[in-house]
Amino acid sequence: MEFKEAKNKFVQTWGALGSQWGINKTMAQIHALLMISNEAVSMEDIMEELQISRGNASMNLRGLMDWGIVYKEFKAGERREFFTAEKDLDELAAKISRERSKREIKPALKILKEVSTIEAKDSAEEKHFVDQTSKLYDFVLKADNMLDKMTEFNENWLGKLVIKMMK
Amino acid sequence: MEFKEAKNKFVQTWGALGSQWGINKTMAQIHALLMISNEAVSMEDIMEELQISRGNASMNLRGLMDWGIVYKEFKAGERREFFTAEKDLDELAAKISRERSKREIKPALKILKEVSTIEAKDSAEEKHFVDQTSKLYDFVLKADNMLDKMTEFNENWLGKLVIKMMK
DNA sequence: ATAAACTTTCAATTATTTTTGAAAGTTTAA
DNA sequence: TTAAACTTTCAAAAATAATTGAAAGTTTAT
Numbered sequence: 001m002e003f004k005e006a007k008n009k010f011v012q013t014w015g016a017l018g019s020q021w022g023i024n025k026t027m028a029q030i031h032a033l034l035m036i037s038n039e040a041v042s043m044e045d046i047m048e049e050l051q052i053s054r055g056n057a058s059m060n061l062r063g064l065m066d067w068g069i070v071y072k073e074f075k076a077g078e079r080r081e082f083f084t085a086e087k088d089l090d091e092l093a094a095k096i097s098r099e100r101s102k103r104e105i106k107p108a109l110k111i112l113k114e115v116s117t118i119e120a121k122d123s124a125e126e127k128h129f130v131d132q133t134s135k136l137y138d139f140v141l142k143a144d145n146m147l148d149k150m151t152e153f154n155e156n157w158l159g160k161l162v163i164k165m166m167k
Numbered sequence: 168m169e170f171k172e173a174k175n176k177f178v179q180t181w182g183a184l185g186s187q188w189g190i191n192k193t194m195a196q197i198h199a200l201l202m203i204s205n206e207a208v209s210m211e212d213i214m215e216e217l218q219i220s221r222g223n224a225s226m227n228l229r230g231l232m233d234w235g236i237v238y239k240e241f242k243a244g245e246r247r248e249f250f251t252a253e254k255d256l257d258e259l260a261a262k263i264s265r266e267r268s269k270r271e272i273k274p275a276l277k278i279l280k281e282v283s284t285i286e287a288k289d290s291a292e293e294k295h296f297v298d299q300t301s302k303l304y305d306f307v308l309k310a311d312n313m314l315d316k317m318t319e320f321n322e323n324w325l326g327k328l329v330i331k332m333m334k
Numbered sequence: 335a336t337a338a339a340c341t342t343t344c345a346a347t348t349a350t351t352t353t354t355g356a357a358a359g360t361t362t363a364a
Numbered sequence: 365t366t367a368a369a370c371t372t373t374c375a376a377a378a379a380t381a382a383t384t385g386a387a388a389g390t391t392t393a394t
Contacts, residue, residue, distance in 0.1 A: 003293050006282040010300060013278045020189045020271050024352070037304075038295035045372080053354045058372055079362070079369060087299065089306040104187050111180045115173040126170050130204035132254065133177060136202075139256040191382070210341080220384045225342055246339060246392070335394105342389070352379070359372070364365100 001122060011050070022100075023067075023071030026052060027060040031070065032087055047097040068095045097147045105144045112137040177203060178217070190265075194227040195217060198237065198252055206251030207240040216324075235262045264314045272311045279304040 001009075011032045018028020022054045029050055034041060047057050062084060064070035069092055086092045110135035120126040168176075177201045185195020196217055201208060214224050228250060231237035236259055240249045253259045283300035287293040 001281065001285050003285060003288070003296065006285045006300075008294060009278060010282045010296075013275055013282075017271065017275050022189065026352080036296045036299050038291055041310045055355065055373075056353050056369080059353090062372085081371080089302060091305075093310070104184065108184050111176060114168065115177045115180075118168050118170060118173045121170070124205055129170065129174060129177075129203045133173075134201050134206055135256060139260075143260070193382075203359085221342075222340080223383050226383090248341080304389065338391105338393085340389105340391080343387090344383085344385105346379105347382070350379105350381070352377105357373090357374100359370105360372080361368105364370085364394075 007036065022104075023061075024060070026050070026056060027063050030057070030060050031064055034070060034083060034085035035087060037084075038136055039082045040075070042080055042082050044080070044085070067099050093150070097150065101147060105140065109137065109140055109144065112140060174203065188316055191227070191230075193223060194230050197224070198231055201237060201252035202254060204251075207242070207251045209249050211247070213250070217321055228276075234266050237244065254320065260317075264317065268311055268314060268330050272292055272307065276311070279307060 012085065013030050014032035014035075015025045015029035023031075030046055033046060033049060040091070043054070043057050043061065046052075046061070047054060050057075061070060064085075065072070069086045071084050071086070073084050075082055086095065099117040113131055116130055118126075118139050120130040174290045178196050181199035182196035185198070186192040187212050190198075197213055199298075200213060200216060210221070210224050210228065213219075213228070213232075214221060228237060229251075230329045233238070236252050238253070242249055253262065279300055284298060284302050285293075285297065287297040
């Protein structure tokens with residue numbers, strides 16, 4: 001396989017993976033492109049490489065910057081903007097998990113708490129509902145905390161040790 | 168908040184959460200409904216409760232069964248089929264993570280391996296590509312293994328201990 | 335073997351999401 | 365201040381995904 005083919009394959013794959021995980025395809029493709037690029041890339045080049053419109057590129061770059069995983073970069077003597085991706089993978093994972101927690105998990109937890117604390121009358125149905133949603137609340141909270149701590153986990157010796165043990 | 172409202176809110180919330188995580192909305196709603204139901208539910212009732220068509224119900228139930236998180240149940244003297252959800256949350260999480268690994272992560276890993284092992288000529292660009300995709304391969308592999316082991320993790324004393332320490 | 339009771343399939347329709355592209359906005363240089 | 369070089373916005377169009385419903389398929393009872 002030659003470089004160009006490999007590059008394309010990678011961008012496509014990362015794009016598909018992204019869309020399965022709640023990030024849209026183009027956004028993930030732009031990210032892929034930036035990840036494997038050894039220098040900052042202009043919007044023009046992104047449009048060209050992925051064959052997408054200016055508006056599309058602009059919106060998705062903005063999206064990636066909102067996620068905190070792509071940065072603008074300015075080059076001396078150049079008017080236009082260049083973009084780079086976060087390339088440290090631990091940092092990338094940490095940012096993604098923080099953001100998803102904030103956007104998706106925290107709001108869901110709030111509602112789980114609400115619905116799990118209704119006054120359960122005496123019907124078995126209602127009791128089961130409260131029981132199950134309470135368990136779910138605890139579980140999601142636990143999972144969210146785990147993700148939260150995963151970062152530190154990757155950076156300290158205990159984490160490293162436990163990871164080794166888990167392999 | 169009364170029961171009916173809470174129930175509805177839960178189903179909607181779980182549905183939205185599902186669609187953010189790659190499972191379609193109706194599928195997640197059916198799952199939600201079954202989760203909080205203290206007895207097996209017929210297709211008829213699911214259609215009625217969620218206001219969806221027979222075909223939709225049928226296809227999404229099949230999907231949930233493919234994921235291994237919903238089961239058919241037969242009642243003595245009843246011709247029609249009833250459905251129940253996996254209610255043990257650790258088991259549910261384990262099944263979901265196994266299935267996602269199989270469907271999404273493993274295929275992506277395969278491609279990452281392919282593209283990261285091309286013959287990198289001497290250009291800095293190609294070197295960077297190989298370097299970055301190799302790192303990505305290692306990272307995704309590690310993450311996948313962690314998910315894989317998370318289950319056992321939840322079931323043994325060391326896991327329980329570490330989880331406590333992480334809180 | 336037939337019919338009733340039920341489920342599955344899938345082409346057509348509908349809903350949702352993404353993309354485009356041109357107009358409006360912004361920044362910089364002169 | 366003006367104009368060139370660039371980016372952002374957003375309504376309309378296109379692409380994609382989900383849903384419907386009726387016909388085909390199954391299973392069970394008689």
